[in-house]
Amino acid sequence: MKAIVCEQYGLPSTLVYKEVEAQAPKEKEVVVQVKACSVNFPDTLIIQGLYQFKPELPFTPGSDIAGVVKEVGAGIKHLKVGDEVFGFVLNGGYAEEVIADGKNVFPKPPNMDFPIAASFLLAYGTSYHALKDRAKIKEGETLLVLGASGGVGLAAVELGKLMGAKVIAAASTNEKLALCKEYGADETINYTEEDLKKRVKELTDGKGADVVYDPVGGNYSEAALRATAWEGRFLVVGFAAGDIPKIPLNLALLKGCQIVGVFWGSFATRSPKVNFQNTMELMQWYGQGKLKPHIHAIYPLVKAPEALKEMMNRKVRGKIIIDTVVS
Secondary structure, three states: OEEEEEOOOOOHHHOEEEEOOOOOOOOOEEEEEEEEEEEOHHHHHHOOOOOOOOOOOOEOOOOEEEEEEEEEOOOOOOOOOOOEEEEEOOOOOOEOEEEEEHHHEEEOOOOOOHHHHHHHHHHHHHHHHHHHHHOOOOOOOEEEEOOOOEHHHHHHHHHHHHOOOEEEEEEOOHHHHHHHHHOOOOEEEEOOOOOHHHHHHHHOOOOOEEEEEEOOOOOHHHHHHHOEEEEEEEEEOOOOOOOOOOOOOHHHHHHOOEEEEOOHHHHHHHOHHHHHHHHHHHHHHHHOOOOOOOEEEEEEHHHHHHHHHHHHOOOOOEEEEEEOOOO
C-alpha cells in the first residue's frame, strides 16, 4: 500500500511517498481502508519531533480517519468487514490503509461523506469534551475562542453557540473572522489589530469571559487569562503559535479562576465509554443539521506535504483533507 512516511524529523518537504507493507490486526484492532484523513496542526509538530509524543522513526502521520473496514480482529464485535467508519489513531492516517484500536472506530452515518467524517472526530470531540466535561459551560455564559477559524476553534464556536453561550471569536484576519460569524460567533476580535484583553472587557461590560478556549498559546494566552472573569475557566487546548507560555500563577489566585488542561486523545483512551457517549451526542446534532464541518481544501495523498505546508503557513480556515481516492 502507499503511504506518506516520515523517515527523519523535519519540514513537510522531507516526507516520502512510498510503498509500505500492510499489517494484520491484533485481537481488538481493525484494518481500515482509508478514504479520507484530516490534517491537524499537531501533525506539523509531530513530523518535526516537536510534539509531546515522538513516534519511533519511520512512521506515517495522520490521526483523524474515515474509510471502510477491510479486516477485523477476533475480539471485534461491533464492526464487520465492509462497514463505513470514522475514528482516530495515534498515527498512520496518511496511508491507503491503517490499523486502529476498535474502541476508537465508530460507524459512519450514511448521510455523512468521507471528507466530512474525517473532519469531525478530533475537532468536535476535542471541543465538546473541553466545553462540556472540562469547563462545564452553562447557558448564558460568555465563551472566548482563540484561533477561532481553525479546525478545533471553529468547532468550539459552533458548539459554544449550540450550548447556549455568548461566543466571542478571536482570530488573526478579518477573512477568518467572517467565517466565524457564519458559524455563530456573536462578536469578533482581530487580535493582530486590537488589544485582546481590552476588547474582551469592553464586550463583556468589564466582567471578562467565563470560559476561554485556547488552542493557540504564545503571546495571546496571558492576555486572554487577564480577560477571564471571576471564577472563570481557562482551557489549555494547544500551542499552535509554537511557544508554550509561562503564566503568572497569581492571576489564577486573583481571579479565583481555573486553568484546565484539555487532552482529548488521552481522555478518549482513558474514558472510552464517556467519549462514546459524547460522540453519539455529536452525531445526533450532526444528523439534525446543527453541526457542519468547514472543508478548506482537499489534497490527494501524494500531495500531503503541500497540505501540511499550508497548515504551517496559517492559511487554513476549518479543515484540510487528505483524500486517498483522489489522484
